[in-house]
Amino acid sequence: MTFGVLRFPGSCDEVDALLACRRFADAELIWHGDRDLGGVDAVVVPGGFSYGDYLRAGAIARFSPAMEAVADFAHAGGPVLGICNGFQVLCEAGLLPGALLPNESLRFVCRQVDVEVVNADTPFTRTSRPGDVLSIPVKHTTGRYYAPGVTLEELEANGQVLLRYAAGQNPNGSLRNIAGVCNQGRNVMGLMPHPEHAVDPLTGSADGGVLFASLAAHVEALVATA
């Protein structure tokens, strides 16, 4: 099983994501200019400030050749995980519902937060249980999740809200404390917290490993049944 981690000009957490993935499977970087994803089994769109986040976070990166390939990959059912800036990119690309707005505080916030698993029945959360509390850092200026009311109702009804900030810990004003969502097909997920920065107790926590372990297990299971 191989993860592919995108690298845009201005990505910052791509190497962290690569190393996090490698704790669970093989992983390689994918250059933004490449249209070919090289046969990876899952894609991670990492954090950072792609194209400087000028104009609007994630707005420019979504047009890169690699992102076109990722869209095809996702439409074909391939698993895609967007972290922070990657979440913003996937929303801008229409692969995930909603949008990320500037934090209510209008400030960058870097903080360890508790997030609760809402739905454990997805490729991204299958090694956890509903109600599990994960300690994962956030670090962003534009992380306030927004979607219109009807969309929010649909997300809740379909089990597309995967992670929520624990009570009192919403760092950005996200609606309904939403920290991570998936698409209807459950193969594309985005979250603002950084699981790749929570894979080692030495640097704070290993709770974020759940997401990579789940993805790896998901792909292995697919291979086994194929």
Next chain:
Amino acid sequence: MSTLAPHRELGLTDAEYDGIVERLGREPNGLELAVFSLMWSEHCAYKHSKKLLRELPTEGPAVVMGPGENAGAVDVGDGLVVAFKVESHNHPSAVEPFQGAATGVGGILRDVFAIGARPIAVLDSLRFGELDSERSRFLFDWSVKGIGHYGNSIGVPTVGGEVLFEPSYEQNCLVNAMCVGLARRDATIRSAASGVGNLLVLMGARTGRDGIGGASVLASAELSAEDSAKRPTVQIGDPFEEKKLLECCLELLDRGTLVALQDLGAAGLSSSSSEMASKGEVGLDIDVSKVPLREAGMEPFEIMISESQERMLCVIEPGRLSELLEICERWEVRANAIGSVTDTGALRVFDGDELVGDMPVAALVDDVPLYDLEPEEPTGRLYPDPPARIDAGAPVERALLALLGSSNVASKRFAFEQYDSIVGSRTVRRPEAADAAVLQLAGDGGSGAIAVSIDGNGRRVAADPYTGAVEAVLECARNLACVGAEPLGLTNCLNFGNPEKPHIAWQLTRAVEGLRDACLALGVPVVGGNVSLYNEGAEGAIYPTPIVGMVGSLPDPASTPVSAFTEPGHVIALVGPFTPDLAGSELEKLRGRLSTGLPPVDLAVQAEGLAALREAVRGGGLATVHDVSEGGLACALAESCVSGRVGASVDLSPLGASDPNVALFGEGPGGAIVAGPAAVVDRLPGAVRLGDVGGDHLQIEGLLDFDVGALAERFEGAIPAAYA
């Protein structure tokens, strides 16, 4: 430029002008005068401090690069070196704090990757007026935003720093930034140009009229009412451009494409090219018509002195130009060959075919007039007393709450939460988790970790320049010792007033002597630094503020203690040679006084104490180590309680102080509180057992009893409250 004595307008004295004529053998033209005025400015030439800085010890077994290169570097074993440097961006930040602080970070990052090291950490040291001043709130807020903007966007974690608030910084704030980088020892590069016929290539952003006159006018003159006239020279930072430039340069170095590399900082192309030429003892020809411009109609002299950000200069062999261009294109980095290495020993500037300037490199860089300071110890007081905030007779409970809620002692979470402190996956101890930030090197092929800290206390240096400077070094080394790190090297930034004034010259001289003696006593070499003079406002000079940054190494990051008390039942003790005194303390400040003179420090005893603390930490088993600094022992205990959200019961009578205020709030170098299992703590030589961790109150026998929640509210709420 006015026709009346233009050299004076550019900040050159008549004697300096004559010196230029003598060295050129003729009158300089306008371009040459502009270039000389910058190269001979305080900022570039260190004309008032160079002689003094020669006193600092610069050699040590770990030193790989010392002062003179873009950044200093020390060996951390396993074939790795750590490069680091601190630099000021005070005056630009006082004019436009967001861009000033951001470009300060951008500039220091370039210094570090210029020697081939990947930046892995930023630290900041900030000074403002008191937070009840609207201007200071504004400057603090936007400086922090600017630092975060640049560091966060470029993906380098800001792992530590410090900020203090004193009335003397009201007009002239200080924004110092330190960058730490990591390189394989065999992959570092120097800035000396070499190889006649080799090409000079400018990489990165296009050149605009940014900061023209910045080096001579903004950085080397006192701030005055005419500052508004200087406004259009504000430089804008573009971290995205720098991120591409950084990755591109590191790839070029990795492939061995470059002969030499140099960042463009103050005085832009003029200083970077002439310094490269000077180091390599060669000449350079530059054609300004080949420099890509952002604005139409720029004069050759403007191109030579523009301080546009995010640019680097390199020397390559002609045969490798296409390889360089290819790599630059991949990273979307602009690159243009703008000149070549010559054997003329001159910096020759062409505009197309026309020679528009011709200056001996030696006259620009090496043979610069240096001045002797004329220090004179002041007879009277230099600074007014700070405004009183509490009575001298206030009960100790009030004093503790006042101290924890004072901006100097209160938590700086407000600032450091705006910084990404974890990108890079090296950060083992984040801000406020321990006294120094700890960065593991395992992912880079290293063993163990490095610890970094930046410190300085201008008020104590104002009270006693020699002892205050000694204490800055000791504080920084103590922060490292708290996490078990041994210092490998030191960088510093000397922020002072106008050195042409005898009392400032005296402060500077005494402070440098203090730095020197402390470095010698600890065996820590100075591998680099920066000097920022003329920090004065209408009310006079800032407190003399030497800032010290250190990098140390430690064998095992996993066993690093934290500042917080962690477990009920742990035994608390005080270790180290600590003699509390109220002179220069935060309590004295709150009482509205500033002493003259600090108690003398025995450096040999302090050095021993630091080594013992480090060994104690390395011995393992200690859960908590926190140094005693601003606010004294009571504040240190309160911080450890608040951080761990747990209480402690202690008795200070074993310390034998007669005045409870001195015992609780007295300051001075050498002390740290430790906590851990009794078996571990009791084994420590010289440890004075004070009590244990437990409950939800901080109880100091016979003196104080506070709910930890109430202390937390003070400590954590004070700075946010200033912005509510």
Next chain:
Amino acid sequence: MTARVLIRPKEGILDPSGQAVERALTSLGFQGVSEVKVGRLVELEVDDPARVPEMCERLLANPLIEDYEVVVLEDVAG
């Protein structure tokens, strides 16, 4: 020709910048200020102004959260 694009937060979406500016103006002593909204301004020279709405749809604005308005200026030579 110069095109000017005005981009503002959609009605009903929390606009903390607008609120912060409103509070700050009031505390600076400016009376009678309300409904402050902060958005973005994009100005560009274009050969074919008819294509600007498409630029907005694809890149300049995010229609889920922003409204935009295009004004074409006759060679104001910005």
Next chain:
Amino acid sequence: MTARVLIRPKEGILDPSGQAVERALTSLGFQGVSEVKVGRLVELEVDDPARVPEMCERLLANPLIEDYEVVVLEDVAG
């Protein structure tokens, strides 16, 4: 009354957002785009529009690096 404030980077000041948008538009295939500038838009209801320039000087714009332009709209009811 509604006041509209257009804030843009001063002539000659680096505008990284504008550069990024210009490159992005071009690579999306929009031809003939140049001089892209990205600025801010502030709209507000004010009793006394004559005070808006002062608001710009003190808060809305950063006169060191930005120019502003105030347009007063007759109750367009935003």
